[in-house]
Amino acid sequence: MHTQPIENSQPLMERAKLSQFYQTHKYRFAVFSRFLAAILGGYVFTAVFTSLLSIILPLKKSDAVLLSISLTILVYSCVFIWVFAIKSLKRIWITILLTTTACALCIAILKDWL
Amino acid sequence: MKESFFRSMTWMHTWVGLLVCWLLYLIFFAGTISFFRDEVTLWNQPALHQIATPSNRIQIQREQIVAGYDYLKNTAPDSNRWGVYLPSEREPQLNYAYEKPRPEGKRFGGWQDHYINPVTGQDVDQPRETQGGNFFYRLHFDLHYLDTRTARWIVCLASLFMLVALISGVVIHKRIFKDMFSFRSNKGSRSWLDGHNVSSVLALPFHIMITYTGLITLIFMLFPYPAMTAYDNGVRGLFDDVQPTNVRTKSNPEKASLAPIEHVLDQVYTNWPDADLTQVTIRDPNKASATITVRANTGSLVQDQSPTMLFNGVDGSLIAKTNQEFSASETVFDSMTALHTGRLANPLLRWLYFLCGIAGCVMIASGCIMWAKRIRERMKKQQTASFGLKLVEGLNLATLMGLPLATCAFFIANRLLPITTAERADKEILAFFLAWLAVALFALFKRGKRQWIQLAWLNCAACFSVPLINAITTEGNLISYLINGQWALFSFDLICLVCAALFIVQVKKLRTATSKTAPVKRSSRSPKKQLEEQKA
Numbered sequence: 327m328h329t330q331p332i333e334n335s336q337p338l339m340e341r342a343k344l345s346q347f348y349q350t351h352k353y354r355f356a357v358f359s360r361f362l363a364a365i366l367g368g369y370v371f372t373a374v375f376t377s378l379l380s381i382i383l384p385l386k387k388s389d390a391v392l393l394s395i396s397l398t399i400l401v402y403s404c405v406f407i408w409v410f411a412i413k414s415l416k417r418i419w420i421t422i423l424l425t426t427t428a429c430a431l432c433i434a435i436l437k438d439w440l
Numbered sequence: 441m442k443e444s445f446f447r448s449m450t451w452m453h454t455w456v457g458l459l460v461c462w463l464l465y466l467i468f469f470a471g472t473i474s475f476f477r478d479e480v481t482l483w484n485q486p487a488l489h490q491i492a493t494p495s496n497r498i499q500i501q502r503e504q505i506v507a508g509y510d511y512l513k514n515t516a517p518d519s520n521r522w523g524v525y526l527p528s529e530r531e532p533q534l535n536y537a538y539e540k541p542r543p544e545g546k547r548f549g550g551w552q553d554h555y556i557n558p559v560t561g562q563d564v565d566q567p568r569e570t571q572g573g574n575f576f577y578r579l580h581f582d583l584h585y586l587d588t589r590t591a592r593w594i595v596c597l598a599s600l601f602m603l604v605a606l607i608s609g610v611v612i613h614k615r616i617f618k619d620m621f622s623f624r625s626n627k628g629s630r631s632w633l634d635g636h637n638v639s640s641v642l643a644l645p646f647h648i649m650i651t652y653t654g655l656i657t658l659i660f661m662l663f664p665y666p667a668m669t670a671y672d673n674g675v676r677g678l679f680d681d682v683q684p685t686n687v688r689t690k691s692n693p694e695k696a697s698l699a700p701i702e703h704v705l706d707q708v709y710t711n712w713p714d715a716d717l718t719q720v721t722i723r724d725p726n727k728a729s730a731t732i733t734v735r736a737n738t739g740s741l742v743q744d745q746s747p748t749m750l751f752n753g754v755d756g757s758l759i760a761k762t763n764q765e766f767s768a769s770e771t772v773f774d775s776m777t778a779l780h781t782g783r784l785a786n787p788l789l790r791w792l793y794f795l796c797g798i799a800g801c802v803m804i805a806s807g808c809i810m811w812a813k814r815i816r817e818r819m820k821k822q823q824t825a826s827f828g829l830k831l832v833e834g835l836n837l838a839t840l841m842g843l844p845l846a847t848c849a850f851f852i853a854n855r856l857l858p859i860t861t862a863e864r865a866d867k868e869i870l871a872f873f874l875a876w877l878a879v880a881l882f883a884l885f886k887r888g889k890r891q892w893i894q895l896a897w898l899n900c901a902a903c904f905s906v907p908l909i910n911a912i913t914t915e916g917n918l919i920s921y922l923i924n925g926q927w928a929l930f931s932f933d934l935i936c937l938v939c940a941a942l943f944i945v946q947v948k949k950l951r952t953a954t955s956k957t958a959p960v961k962r963s964s965r966s967p968k969k970q971l972e973e974q975k976a
Binding site for chain 2: 365372373374376377378379380381385386387388389390391392393394395396398399400402403406407410411433437
């Protein structure tokens, strides 16, 4: 009466296991993802952002580049800290991806790469 | 990521700091010694100890260059590169060097040095082969055994973590001013926290400056992207733009006679009448593509790029000259490197750099000890230590007590290894790492308070033996250095003795702490202090 069809229970158990695995390690995943966002996301964002800066600053070319380069570390560390200050992981990833893409797009337009 | 900003930052400070603290300790330790790089190198080369600095050092530079030019012309007409390295305030010897023939497939054959006493004009015996202070300098960003590029990326990541930890450390520090003056001793992890705060806050501007500028020195590896975006040929394009003397002429093997050096020097001294020159290098001498580069000292300017002139080596005409009028951006960028290397520092400022470096080591060491101590204090009576705690305690003991011992081993090896040993410089470095490995293995088995005491005694003996062995194996000793006013050597020996004394203080502290607190194993206040001092 209450027996479940056998072919159904197998995948269900698998899924339960997976979700249990996720639940027990949820915190670890979140921490890992956050470090990834801070280190890798921060790096890519900084690279693209300062590259954009180096071509839009109204200075002599070498001066613009040197100034952007001097600022890279400041930008990187601010992003790093921001990643740990924001509560929602989803928001962090979306913000990083959007801003990075936007900056990259600006560079592409300015440099006529499109 | 936690409920409040404050708690998020505390969490991040703890974990970001703990992840890289031992590596940072190595970087700070070796970096602090590197502030005295030339002095350490001098100590490691007793053959140069007797050379005094002539009072008319700058006036006789012209004669020295001409003499060196003649010497190299006669000795190594076919070499690819010559160099005349003039004595400075920190390096007493005059050096006429040329590049040895290049082995198949190598881009550089190594220098053949020829040292001269600038006062007497006589040749100096070839000093023993050693890396000296250069070893510590390279160690603090190349980590020696690793591939250079990989090592530098690791060091950069660790430095970034350091910077982030510093910023978050300020954020979580509610009573930053008050804590600057509070130290509560013998209160378990509370004392460690106070020590951590005091060493961080007192030298905070230095810590932030040195970490930021350290990253800037490797910035073209870390972030070449702005230059790549703005210039078609990337970083090279930027360099060519900013440093006109950076031009590289293609090698042309055709024979051509060299321009008379007098002609070149006339132009140098017309432009810079009071110049304190540091070196004259000649690329492709006696060939059609010959160039002569003359560099001057930046003195105490906050500037890294030394004033340079580049001459055509065949007709002696000026090709390029560094621009001494920096724009704002150039000044910002260049001064950051200058601040990091501290070459601008006069002796007093150099000592301040050194002391701040030690404060950095104390900060890092107290941070990692505090972590272990807090976990221990929270543990219940019968609870056994987790793997993580054991790992941290082991790394603490191995790094904090191992590095000073390794440093002593390096200096002792310098004095005791026979002068004729093959690859002598490498063997000194091997002694450094073997000593460290021995401490690490020791820490693998036991990490208790007793082990801290034993290693403190060992370090004390090692520190004491460095000046002792120096006195036995060389002509000078602490007293003769004092009488002759050889301050670099005197300070070196004195610092070793100070470290030895500090290790005795550490032993005492550890002992009293044992009797007062529960039989929990851990160290007391001084280990880090001593370690750091070691570095001179």
